[in-house]
Amino acid sequence: MKIGEVGLLTNDVPRLAAFYKQLLEIENDSNDETHQFIITEETTLTIYNDGTEKNNQNQNICLAFTVDDIEKEYEKVLAMGVKIIEGPTKRPWGAINMSFYDPDNNMIFFRSFPKNS
Structure with missing residues (x-):
């Protein structure tokens, strides 16, 4: 068994995704405000807003x-x-x-x- 995905739930997908794109030097050509794949090789890193408020x-x-x-x-x-x-x-x-x-x-x-x- 392998971990398939790590998802970060956030209130602000574009802001957090932009941080990880800069940090990891990755471009995903997405500005989606709800869900973005950041890493798609091996284990996936996604940034997602499920509509609930995060603390x-x-x-x-x-x-x-x-x-x-x-x-x-x-x-x-x-x-x-x-x-x-x-x-x-x-x-x-x-x-x-x-x-x-x-x-x-x-x-x-x-x-x-x-x-x-």
């Missing part, structure tokens, strides 16, 4: 992305003006992680696994 206090979910160059990605999210939770930090198991919030306060982790020298 944007998402304390039980996070998204984690593996990146090649964590410093480059850190500079990109700083330039986007996002709220940083923790800058790039090496973990005891060798990964380098950073965390920040998207515009709806979903927690996002970027992680890299540096190759051993």
Whole structure:
């Protein structure tokens, strides 16, 4: 079994979708106000407004992305003006992680696994 889709429910699909398109450097050619596919390969990431009001206090979910160059990605999210939770930090198991919030306060982790020298 594989996870088929991760969906982010939001009150503002265009705003949140624009954030993820910029963050992930993806263009989906959609400005739909109700539903947008952001990633369509492997596990799908969708942004969706189901018509109910959201409180944007998402304390039980996070998204984690593996990146090649964590410093480059850190500079990109700083330039986007996002709220940083923790800058790039090496973990005891060798990964380098950073965390920040998207515009709806979903927690996002970027992680890299540096190759051993």
